[in-house]
Amino acid sequence: MGVSNCSITLPPTQQVPLPKEYGVTKPLSLAGPMEADIQRTKELEKFLVGAGLYESAEEAAKREGVHCQLKQIVKDWVKDLTRLRGYNDQMVEDANAVILTFGSYRLGVHGPGADIDTLCVGPSYVNREDDFFFVLQNILVEREEVTELQPIPDGHVPVMKFKFDGISIDLLYASISLLVVPDDLDISSESVLCNVDEPTVRSLNGCRVADKILKDVPNIEFFRITLRCLKFWAKQRGVYSNVTGFLGGVNWALLVARVCQLYPNVVLSMLVSRFFRVYTQWRWPNPVMLCQIEDKEFGFSIWDPRKNPWDRTHQMPIITPAYPCMNSSYNVSASTFRVMTE
Numbered sequence: 011m012g013v014s015n016c017s018i019t020l021p022p023t024q025q026v027p028l029p030k031e032y033g034v035t036k037p038l039s040l041a042g043p044m045e046a047d048i049q050r051t052k053e054l055e056k057f058l059v060g061a062g063l064y065e066s067a068e069e070a071a072k073r074e075g076v077h078c079q080l081k082q083i084v085k086d087w088v089k090d091l092t093r094l095r096g097y098n099d100q101m102v103e104d105a106n107a108v109i110l111t112f113g114s115y116r117l118g119v120h121g122p123g124a125d126i127d128t129l130c131v132g133p134s135y136v137n138r139e140d141d142f143f144f145v146l147q148n149i150l151v152e153r154e155e156v157t158e159l160q161p162i163p164d165g166h167v168p169v170m171k172f173k174f175d176g177i178s179i180d181l182l183y184a185s186i187s188l189l190v191v192p193d194d195l196d197i198s199s200e201s202v203l204c205n206v207d208e209p210t211v212r213s214l215n216g217c218r219v220a221d222k223i224l225k226d227v228p229n230i231e232f233f234r235i236t237l238r239c240l241k242f243w244a245k246q247r248g249v250y251s252n253v254t255g256f257l258g259g260v261n262w263a264l265l266v267a268r269v270c271q272l273y274p275n276v277v278l279s280m281l282v283s284r285f286f287r288v289y290t291q292w293r294w295p296n297p298v299m300l301c302q303i304e305d306k307e308f309g310f311s312i313w314d315p316r317k318n319p320w321d322r323t324h325q326m327p328i329i330t331p332a333y334p335c336m337n338s339s340y341n342v343s344a345s346t347f348r349v350m351t352e
């Protein structure tokens with residue numbers, strides 16, 4: 011046989027992509043579930059449905075409708091103000107505001123009757139003091155769907171609370187340094203923090219944190235259902251509440267997200283048991299964080315116990331993952347901490 015002159019083509023070097031890593035350390039285990047874990051997960055899922063943790067399709071559609079109506083109201087509000095301020099026709103045409111959600115609704119873990127935490131982002135020339143807390147407030151008061159409107163302009167995070175068609179809304183406002191707010195505004199980009207004051211940063215932070223949590227977990231669906239389960243447990247045990255010094259929605263979300271990072275391949279029943287294992291062994295006040303705390307040039311203060319004596323007093327630091335990173339559980343006291351660890 012003659013020597014064939016065809017050359018052998020070697021397959022290109024196979025570059026197997028490494029699985030994405032989540033969190034500030036390597037996972038504690040990459041193991042997946044056994045058959046029994048899958049079975050237990052199914053039972054637990056059934057239990058959660060039976061416990062009434064999910065809203066009906068009807069309520070979900072109603073929320074969606076309310077969200078759309080709010081969107082239209084704020085767009086009209088900004089357009090009218092733009093016209094009143096004497097901007098040219100093009101500016102009036104382009105004038106815009108966007109509505110973004112955060113909190114449990116954005117994370118996809120809200121139960122029946124939960125509030126919708128909503129942020130309105132408007133252009134630089136529409137301010138919070140007069141335009142939001144006066145003009146928009148009056149527009150809302152006039153709407154027949156709006157009841158129980160309660161403005162809190164001087165809060166740590168200024169907010170307008172009301173019910174729209176019976177659904178509780180917490181509406182925040184952030185004016186950013188843009189003349190025209192695009193519909194596809196990227197709230198995760200740090201450029202939204204240019205030239206804004208502290209209340210605005212705090213208002214933007216809820217959305218930035220929710221988006222970052224969803225990016226920082228290996229499996230969003232597993233995260234969601236585990237968080238639903240832990241929130242239910244915490245409510246049953248009377249340790250679900252931010253204002254009384256226990257943990258609220260965002261704190262539980264961050265704790266669960268960290269466990270999801272540590273065990274990226276396990277299912278609900280295992281995540282729940284790992285949750286308790288991880289946090290009974292946690293050496294508080296070591297912080298729970300989803301990513302490294304980075305300082306940026308915007309000058310907002312971040313959680314840093316080396317620099318800030320006040321941060322050293324925190325019992326149970328659970329750090330938010332978007333710049334400027336803060337401790338979300340600063341109001342946990344020695345006594346609520348003891349109750350929770352017990």
Ligand SMILES: Nc1ncnc2c1ncn2[C@@H]1O[C@H](COP(=O)(O)OP(=O)(O)OP(=O)(O)O)[C@@H](O)[C@H]1O
Pocket residue numbers: 112113114115119120121124125127215216217219220252258259260330337338339340
């Ligand atoms: N202590 C806090 N630190 C940082 N952000 C907070 C804090 N409290 C509330 N927030 C922000 O406001 C959002 C809404 O708070 P809320 O108390 O409604 O919690 P939630 O996650 O929506 O849970 P729930 O289902 O109880 O409404 C949080 O998800 C978080 O983004």
Ligand SMILES: [Mg+2]
Pocket residue numbers: 113114115124125126127259
């Ligand atoms: Mg909420």
